[in-house]
Amino acid sequence: xxxxxxxxxxxxxxxxxxxxxxxxxxxxxxxxxxxxxxxxxxxxxxxxxxxxxxxxxxxxxxxxxxxxxxxxxxxxxxxxxxxxxxxxxxxxxxxxxxxxxxxxxxxxxxxxxxxxxxxxxxxxxxxxxxxxxxxxxxxxxxxxxxxxxxxxxxxxxxxxxxxxxxxxxxxxxxxxxxxxxxxxxxxxxxxxxxxxxxxxxxxxxxxxxxxxxxxxxxxxxxxxxxxxxxxxxxxxxxxxxxxxxxxxxxxxxxxxxxxxxxxxxxxxxxxxx
Amino acid sequence: xxxxxxxxxxxxxxxxxxxxxxxxxxxxxxxxxxxxxxxxxxxxxxxxxxxxxxxxxxxxxxxxxxxxxxxxxxxxxxxxxxxxxxxxxxxxxxxxxxxxxxxxxxxxxxxxxxxxxxxxxxxxxxxxxxxxxxxxxxxxxxxxxxxxxxxxxxxxxxxxxxxxxxxxxxxxxxxxxxxxxxxxxxxxxxxxxxxxxxxxxxxxxxxxxxxxxxxxxxxxxxxxxxxxxxxxxxxxxxxxxxxxxxxxxxxxxxxx
Numbered sequence: 001x002x003x004x005x006x007x008x009x010x011x012x013x014x015x016x017x018x019x020x021x022x023x024x025x026x027x028x029x030x031x032x033x034x035x036x037x038x039x040x041x042x043x044x045x046x047x048x049x050x051x052x053x054x055x056x057x058x059x060x061x062x063x064x065x066x067x068x069x070x071x072x073x074x075x076x077x078x079x080x081x082x083x084x085x086x087x088x089x090x091x092x093x094x095x096x097x098x099x100x101x102x103x104x105x106x107x108x109x110x111x112x113x114x115x116x117x118x119x120x121x122x123x124x125x126x127x128x129x130x131x132x133x134x135x136x137x138x139x140x141x142x143x144x145x146x147x148x149x150x151x152x153x154x155x156x157x158x159x160x161x162x163x164x165x166x167x168x169x170x171x172x173x174x175x176x177x178x179x180x181x182x183x184x185x186x187x188x189x190x191x192x193x194x195x196x197x198x199x200x201x202x203x204x205x206x207x208x209x210x211x212x213x214x215x216x217x218x219x220x221x222x223x224x225x226x227x228x229x230x231x232x233x234x235x236x237x238x239x240x241x242x243x244x245x246x247x248x249x250x251x252x253x254x255x256x257x258x259x260x261x262x263x264x265x266x267x268x269x270x271x272x273x
Numbered sequence: 274x275x276x277x278x279x280x281x282x283x284x285x286x287x288x289x290x291x292x293x294x295x296x297x298x299x300x301x302x303x304x305x306x307x308x309x310x311x312x313x314x315x316x317x318x319x320x321x322x323x324x325x326x327x328x329x330x331x332x333x334x335x336x337x338x339x340x341x342x343x344x345x346x347x348x349x350x351x352x353x354x355x356x357x358x359x360x361x362x363x364x365x366x367x368x369x370x371x372x373x374x375x376x377x378x379x380x381x382x383x384x385x386x387x388x389x390x391x392x393x394x395x396x397x398x399x400x401x402x403x404x405x406x407x408x409x410x411x412x413x414x415x416x417x418x419x420x421x422x423x424x425x426x427x428x429x430x431x432x433x434x435x436x437x438x439x440x441x442x443x444x445x446x447x448x449x450x451x452x453x454x455x456x457x458x459x460x461x462x463x464x465x466x467x468x469x470x471x472x473x474x475x476x477x478x479x480x481x482x483x484x485x486x487x488x489x490x491x492x493x494x495x496x497x498x499x500x501x502x503x504x505x506x507x508x509x510x511x512x513x514x515x516x517x518x519x520x521x522x523x524x525x526x527x528x529x
Contacts, residue, residue, distance in 0.1 A: 141404040145358040189347025263390040
């Protein structure tokens with residue numbers, strides 16, 4: 001690769017050679033950058049159609065390397081370049097879906113998907129896609145993160161109707177698996193900025209689950225999760241009585257969630273300060 | 274050898290500084306290389322390298338803290354770029370970069386601490402990288418090492434007493450020593466995985482962080498001393514960081 005660069009030769013020959021380098025080390029970012037430069041140089045005076053065809057071929061090459069190297073930064077960045085040069089992201093969501101079918105939490109795939117959605121405005125259908133993934137695995141936190149991403153870009157996160165609908169969506173998933181942190185984190189993330197009293201049923205749900213009774217072998221029925229969220233809800237209300245209650249909850253959580261004892265102790269000490 | 278004036282002299286300080294400036298984007302982020310991806314790793318590498326070589330100046334820093342803050346998610350942790358899922362590796366990078374920029378106090382700290390705390394696994398004591406993912410010894414550093422950073426920010430704000438750790442250091446230590454060690458030396462992600470240098474490095478880095486923790490009972494002091502005091506921003510021995518800073522401060526004082 002070093003000698004190719006030293007030669008300054010951007011040709012079909014060196015493009016092919018870069019492929020050999022990549023075959024031996026797909027993380028060689030110099031080789032990938034070289035390919036982009038090669039294609040630009042080779043088609044500098046070409047017609048738009050020829051340039052399109054070149055980038056399409058390159059996208060195909062990139063796709064094959066991507067399927068062989070699912071967690072490689074260079075392949076995903078190269079894909080962005082190809083798709084940007086083509087100006088066409090119409091097939092990209094399907095490509096990412098293929099990758100996610102193999103690894104539903106692939107960080108690069110989700111990051112790339114976010115880029116495609118924003119770049120090409122392909123928001124329609126994304127909430128359905130997320131819904132499908134959550135039906136397969138209610139614990140897929142990447143899907144939950146994506147949901148927030150989509151709503152942040154396309155909706156009003158302060159709208160009472162939206163908040164009520166999303167709270168219901170989250171609660172439905174809490175019902176399916178009460179100890180799953182994802183919907184609890186989602187609820188907190190949505191409501192903390194606007195105030196928990198925007199959706200009063202959330203507090204009611206927390207009170208219910210925090211009061212025990214939902215426990216089963218191997219699951220506390222979401223009691224620890226509910227108590228944790230209740231601390232935040234009560235803190236926001238600010239009344240003396242509620243602050244005392246939230247302090248008591250932190251104390252109890254220090255015993256029920258011992259790996260986080262130091263955290264709960266600190267949390268409790270900060271209430272009303 | 275490394276860590277000497279001769280070693281530092283190999284570095285072309287001015288060219289290094291120009292390179293970092295070239296990687297800086299208009300939105301405040303940094304690419305990893307020319308025509309490469311921009312994510313919080315780029316900002317961290319740039320800030321760390323600039324700091325160590327005494328070149329963290331306004332031009333390089335402008336807008337970077339603002340961009341990093343946009344990477345904090347609704348979960349409280351930090352993702353690779355604005356919008357991406359909160360993740361231990363990126364959380365460490367962003368937090369350390371913000372510490373270097375002296376702007377970590379601008380993060381939503383209660384949310385960050387809550388997320389970090391939630392990443393420690395109740396049964397194994399190790400850390401996971403993201404919500405609902407598996408434990409992995411490398412997060413002993415990315416997540417475990419974020420705690421001393423956040424402790425110092427909170428302490429500076431008067432919100433945390435000195436000598437207080439907000440994670441379970443003995444639990445982390447247990448995971449590293451009992452689960453991450455491979456039978457013939459080296460450390461691994463988790464039992465069942467093969468040892469490798471990356472996991473060896475970051476398990477041991479997490480071990481150094483945990484060893485410096487305050488509520489650690491039953492650990493021999495000679496052992497803690499032999500590990501040495503590691504600066505959690507750079508993951509380099511404190512003594513070496515000081516040495517480098519002194520060297521490049523002197524270099525700056527001399528006109529090129």
